[in-house]
Amino acid sequence: MKKNKNHKVAVIMGSQSDYKTMKITVKILKIIGLKYETKIISAHRTPKRMYEFARSAKDKFGVIIAGAGGSAHLPGMVSALTTIPVLGVPIESKKLKGIDSLLSIAQMPKGVPVGTLAIGEDGATNAALLAASIIANNNSTIKKKLENWRLSQTRSVKKKPK
Ligand code: RP5
Numbered sequence: 001m002k003k004n005k006n007h008k009v010a011v012i013m014g015s016q017s018d019y020k021t022m023k024i025t026v027k028i029l030k031i032i033g034l035k036y037e038t039k040i041i042s043a044h045r046t047p048k049r050m051y052e053f054a055r056s057a058k059d060k061f062g063v064i065i066a067g068a069g070g071s072a073h074l075p076g077m078v079s080a081l082t083t084i085p086v087l088g089v090p091i092e093s094k095k096l097k098g099i100d101s102l103l104s105i106a107q108m109p110k111g112v113p114v115g116t117l118a119i120g121e122d123g124a125t126n127a128a129l130l131a132a133s134i135i136a137n138n139n140s141t142i143k144k145k146l147e148n149w150r151l152s153q154t155r156s157v158k159k160k161p162k
Contacts, residue, residue: 006061006062006135006138007034007035007062007135007138007139007142008034008035008036008037008060008061008062009029009034009035009036009037009061009062009063009064009065009128009131009135010036010037010039010053010057010060010061010063010064010065011025011026011029011036011037011038011039011065011067012038012039012040012041012053012064012065012066012067012074012078013038013039013040013041013066013067013068013074013091014040014041014042014043014045014067014068014069014072014074014091015040015042015069016040017069018040018067018068018069018091019038019040021067021089021091021092021120021121021124022038022065022067022089022124024121024124024125024128025065025067025089025124025125025127025128026038026128027128028124028125028128028129028132029128029131029132031149032128032129032132032142032145032146032149033141033142033145034128034131034132034135034142037060037061039053041053041074041078042074043068043073043074043077043078044073050074050077050078050081051081053078054077054078054080054081054082055081055082057078057082057084058082058083058084061084062084062085062131062134062135063084063085063086063087063131063134063135064078064082064084064085064086064087065086065087065089065127065128065131066078066086066087066088066089066114067088067089067090067091067124067127068088068089068090068091068101068104068105069090069091069092069093069098069100069101070091070093070095070096070100070101070104071100071104072088072090072091072100072101072104072105073104074088075087075088075105075114075116076088076104076105076108076112076114079108079112079113079114080112085115085134086113086114086115087114087115087116087117087127087130087131088105088106088114088115088116088117088127089105089117089123089124089127090102090104090105090106090116090117090118090119090120090123091119091120092119092120097119098119098120099119101119102116102119115130117130129146129149132145132146133146
């Protein structure tokens with residue numbers, strides 16, 4: 001495994017409107033100290049952009065995080081074009097509260113996986129943490145930062161309610 005290119009995370013999303021959620025992913029990646037790039041790529045509105053991104057992703061990224069809402073085919077389509085791990089964040093849609101996004105992303109037929117996270121902000125947070133875990137397998141600095149993040153989370157839980 002070549003080191004540098006596998007330590008960068010691509011954070012892609014189907015629309016500018018998804019960034020409200022996906023900026024949480026970016027915030028966590030920054031805290032952990034992971035390199036990343038953000039892009040708007042729509043599977044149905046910019047299919048050529050999606051194809052070109054996915055086909056060249058292996059030269060640049062170790063993990064792809066894809067946020068999409070509604071009939072959320074972006075993570076699955078990107079995963080079909082690369083073997084880099086793809087983590088899908090179901091965006092909370094207005095009409096069905098993200099249940100549509102969740103089922104679209106989670107119910108990939110066998111053979112082309114997408115690691116599906118929770119709907120909305122929780123999923124956006126955990127996608128960044130899971131990307132960090134994947135990259136930490138080959139990066140001791142990220143591993144240490146991830147362990148520290150967990151430790152500080154544990155310490156933040158008070159023993160008694162106020
Ligand atoms: C999806 O359609 C996007 O991922 C977004 O969640 C949803 C709505 O997009 P906009 O109409 O806000 O551009 O492709």
